[in-house]
Amino acid sequence: MSTPPTGNTATRRSVVLKRRPRGEPDASDFELQEDAIPSPGPEEVVTRTIWLSIDPYMRGRLREEQTYAVAIQIGEVMTGETVGEVIASNHPGFAVGDIAVGARGWQTHNLSKGDHLVKIERHGAPLSAYLGVLGMPGATAYAGITEICKPKQGETVVVSAASGAVGSVAGQLAKRAGARVVGIAGGAEKCLWVQDSLGFDACVDHRSRDLRAELRAECPDGVDAYFENVGGEVQAAVFEQLNPFARVAMCGMVSQYNEHVFPPGPNLGFVVGKRVLIQGFIVSDRPERLTEWRMLAAPLVADGALVYREDVHDGLNNAPAALGAILTGQNFGKLLVRVGPDPD
């Protein structure tokens, strides 16, 4: 990433897209730009970014062809959810000093009309949690588990990317519903954490030589529900072990987001005979689910009943590298960029 001279406190820094990445995104695909911190117009609000969320879906926004959102254009500020502090406001809903989540952009300061901005009631949780366990990722897990996977007592639920921001919550929710929960994660360290700290019944390393056999050993009664974050070989292995009437929540397929051409998928013949449900979903289609989730989950986070882990990268200029890391599974927990200090 080409960087202008370090700005002073009166300037805003923004990360813009310089060219569409081929394969894994890289710092050289972005550019750091500076301008003056904006002043709010009528009904507008300016926040100072404290935390920036890095999520796998962002890779999709860098593609020219889009399925459900608008592509980031060359020269445009990269999108991403933030938690920030209001530093100037002509908006009746926000006052200087308020903490708000929902401003979008890889930048130190964000000007908006307040449309998607929500004031945070902290409930004893740290601010960063509002981008992870209490944010879109947590609400995504909640929607996928309650609306699609619908685990019943004694059923077996498999969750891929189990140590990630979404998977870690999905599995804990399935455990609370009384299911046997088996995670899939990359590497022994993550698997250990998923079992010991998140309380999954088991966790299988997708890098192991015989994923199918290990999965079968941990799911002796087959798989009743699958929370899919990964795709590829992991998907193929889990699909083979689905039981009749299984439910698959299709949340993401991060293993292929850097691919230019997507590989073939599983033959779907089994879907008929086993009456399988495969359902894609995006939590932002129903924003009320996020509000509902925050209300339910904040006390669980505050008293430690819902466990989460953060992987923090420091400084806005490290955001492109952080995106590269999440797409190759190098993060361990919810990936965040610390853009500015917490308020006093």
Add this chain to the structure above:
Amino acid sequence: MSTPPTGNTATRRSVVLKRRPRGEPDASDFELQEDAIPSPGPEEVVTRTIWLSIDPYMRGRLREEQTYAVAIQIGEVMTGETVGEVIASNHPGFAVGDIAVGARGWQTHNLSKGDHLVKIERHGAPLSAYLGVLGMPGATAYAGITEICKPKQGETVVVSAASGAVGSVAGQLAKRAGARVVGIAGGAEKCLWVQDSLGFDACVDHRSRDLRAELRAECPDGVDAYFENVGGEVQAAVFEQLNPFARVAMCGMVSQYNEHVFPPGPNLGFVVGKRVLIQGFIVSDRPERLTEWRMLAAPLVADGALVYREDVHDGLNNAPAALGAILTGQNFGKLLVRVGPDPD
């Protein structure tokens, strides 16, 4: 098929499985056996078969490995739904002369406890209709359209195997819901019938050189629901044109039923971004749907509002060839074997 000397009217003829077919089933995989027409024990009933239904799912029963039913064993009578006349009964629910649907078996006479046997109220429809438009195929179309595809006024619905027993009903139901309905069928003759007689808005020949382009031309607003009977290249072409929030009723994938190893399927990345629902179903899971459907559809059949077509093969010994034909798309309409004469 090896055949014993022609039986007289006091003998029963049955088609049993001689060996598991490799690829397309063939007469030599079956054997015609004779025994005495059975006498009913306590609570039992004997029917004389008039019509035997031939359906694609039967190929699955010939495989050793099963997904939801029990495999036909070597030496066992082949399964299939029939319409018959009661010729002897010790069952309180059935009297000699009753016409009943639901006895199973490729045989001239069927002994049963009456468990799945249903007396037919004719409502002016011919007996054969109770195996097609008013039978499992019709009820399957009804369940898939009303529970999964859920077409809305002005939406586009695609139906594969559109001239078949299930597809022909599925498309007519989607038309009645106000959708634009595009069929896919094999050959110009079938396509013409689907458009002109069934009233679909269009029908694309899956053998045409550029299925994708023709489908796109007939579905200018994309595809909102897909009733899947075929799989393979047809599935791939339709999946590419699904709209956000599309629903796919997975009823069958007949193009691969003769395959020993199933080919790879479509990459499922689109399912997430487009929030697609893919749902497998088998109508017999909810037998009450068949009763409901018969009640609703019988008047529509009687007054010609629901159009259907039958492809009749004569004689029980031609049942194996008929099964071969349906698996390669050589039938045109609901495939039936006439086993015995209609009652006077």
